[in-house]
Amino acid sequence: MRILIIGGGGREHAIGVALSRSAHSPDLFFAPGNGGTAALGVNVTIEYEDPGAVAFWVERNPVDLVVVGPEAPLVTGMADILALDGVPVFGPRAAAAELEGSKWFAKRFMDRHGIPTASATYCENEADAVAAIETLGAPLVVKADGLAAGKGVSVSQDEESARIFAKQCFEGDFGEAGYVVLVEEYLEGPECSLLAFTDGTTVRPMAPARDHKRAQDNDEGPNTGGMGVYSPVPDVDAATEAAMVDILERTVAGLAEEGIPYRGVLYGGFVLTAEGPKVLEYNVRFGDPETQVLLPRLKTDLVNAMLAVTQGTLGDIELEWSDDSVVSVVLASGGYPDKYESGKAITGIEDAEALEGVTVYHAGTERGDNGAIVTSGGRVLNVTATAPTLGQARERAYEAVSRISFEGMQYRTDIARSAAETAEGA
Numbered sequence: 001m002r003i004l005i006i007g008g009g010g011r012e013h014a015i016g017v018a019l020s021r022s023a024h025s026p027d028l029f030f031a032p033g034n035g036g037t038a039a040l041g042v043n044v045t046i047e048y049e050d051p052g053a054v055a056f057w058v059e060r061n062p063v064d065l066v067v068v069g070p071e072a073p074l075v076t077g078m079a080d081i082l083a084l085d086g087v088p089v090f091g092p093r094a095a096a097a098e099l100e101g102s103k104w105f106a107k108r109f110m111d112r113h114g115i116p117t118a119s120a121t122y123c124e125n126e127a128d129a130v131a132a133i134e135t136l137g138a139p140l141v142v143k144a145d146g147l148a149a150g151k152g153v154s155v156s157q158d159e160e161s162a163r164i165f166a167k168q169c170f171e172g173d174f175g176e177a178g179y180v181v182l183v184e185e186y187l188e189g190p191e192c193s194l195l196a197f198t199d200g201t202t203v204r205p206m207a208p209a210r211d212h213k214r215a216q217d218n219d220e221g222p223n224t225g226g227m228g229v230y231s232p233v234p235d236v237d238a239a240t241e242a243a244m245v246d247i248l249e250r251t252v253a254g255l256a257e258e259g260i261p262y263r264g265v266l267y268g269g270f271v272l273t274a275e276g277p278k279v280l281e282y283n284v285r286f287g288d289p290e291t292q293v294l295l296p297r298l299k300t301d302l303v304n305a306m307l308a309v310t311q312g313t314l315g316d317i318e319l320e321w322s323d324d325s326v327v328s329v330v331l332a333s334g335g336y337p338d339k340y341e342s343g344k345a346i347t348g349i350e351d352a353e354a355l356e357g358v359t360v361y362h363a364g365t366e367r368g369d370n371g372a373i374v375t376s377g378g379r380v381l382n383v384t385a386t387a388p389t390l391g392q393a394r395e396r397a398y399e400a401v402s403r404i405s406f407e408g409m410q411y412r413t414d415i416a417r418s419a420a421e422t423a424e425g426a
Contacts, residue, residue: 007069010363011288036362075101132183146177228415293326334408336378352400
């Protein structure tokens with residue numbers, strides 16, 4: 001069996017590790033992959049965000065399954081184009097991917113189907129955004145409508161910072177993603193992610209997870225793509241989890257009603273408000289870094305789960321999850337999420353992975369000319385530890401972190417700290 005995985009981050013490395021453990025013993029190809037995926041299979045050079053380029057490669061290198069990691073290729077129709085050649089694709093088609101490709105599309109969809117979310121105002125220019133900000137008042141949220149790698153959002157505690165962020169959007173700081181802006185009601189409560197496999201009819205939820213978006217301890221500093229994550233989430237009780245699952249099921253059913261089949265992973269980003277969970281955002285693929293703590297807990301063969309999604313037979317299988325806790329700490333380049341340097345030599349990865357229950361997923365790495373692993377991105381490594389409790393997993397993760405080094409390395413020291421304390425006090 002041959003599988004092509006699109007993407008080159010920690011999510012794709014984690015997917016590759018899970019697939020490599022399958023009873024199907026697949027041959028893995030990564031486009032473009034990274035320094036870690038090279039040890040699992042073959043990294044191939046393709047314009048991986050170009051659906052046509054990927055289809056061209058697949059025609060000459062037949063595969064049994066394509067797994068699309070990032071959102072951008074899905075939004076631009078990779079699943080649609082590959083389907084024309086009869087290639088099974090794990091990931092939704094472009095019409096469904098608009099749930100992430102356009103926040104306004106998602107907001108209107110939720111309104112049509114009575115899915116709880118924040119109220120929002122659509123703004124096509126800076127003057128409209130300023131008027132909406134002044135009408136709503138702080139605190140509030142300003143979002144670039146399109147794809148901005150998780151950074152096109154400002155949670156503003158005052159109107160001035162909201163106006164500044166809106167101005168940055170319309171001035172092109174996020175490219176075309178910011179040419180339309182949403183000004184949203186601020187939702188009070190902790191955040192939680194719940195992902196689910198779906199074949200368009202059946203929805204099989206994963207375990208809840210919670211990531212840390214801010215760059216610095218105590219949720220301070222600028223927004224990032226994620227600085228760490230853990231699962232399970234102690235403050236999510238059975239009723240809350242059931243409510244989130246219900247929302248994901250209603251989402252898939254609503255899309256089907258509108259003639260939009262959804263096959264792949266549906267990611268619900270929720271705020272746990274006093275009135276119950278409300279959707280903060282949808283993603284149309286595995287979350288990054290949530291994948292790095294969810295797939296280690298999946299006991300079901302991932303190849304079987306993915307094939308069931310593509311074949312529309314997900315209802316025939318049940319997913320089995322371990323009771324273990326998993327904590328993942330992101331090691332980032334100095335300066336991230338702003339300017340940073342690459343090409344820094346990394347040491348200690350093997351020493352870290354020598355610890356029981358520890359896996360180091362590569363996110364922004366590559367192999368240098370001498371074969372050594374060097375940095376090549378903002379988020380460099382996901383140091384991930386599995387243990388019976390969150391406290392033990394957290395301790396293992398930070399012990400592993402202490403064994404790794406590269407120039408300018410930065411990370412948060414408080415990943416899962418409060419959750420571990422909550423779990424211990426339960």
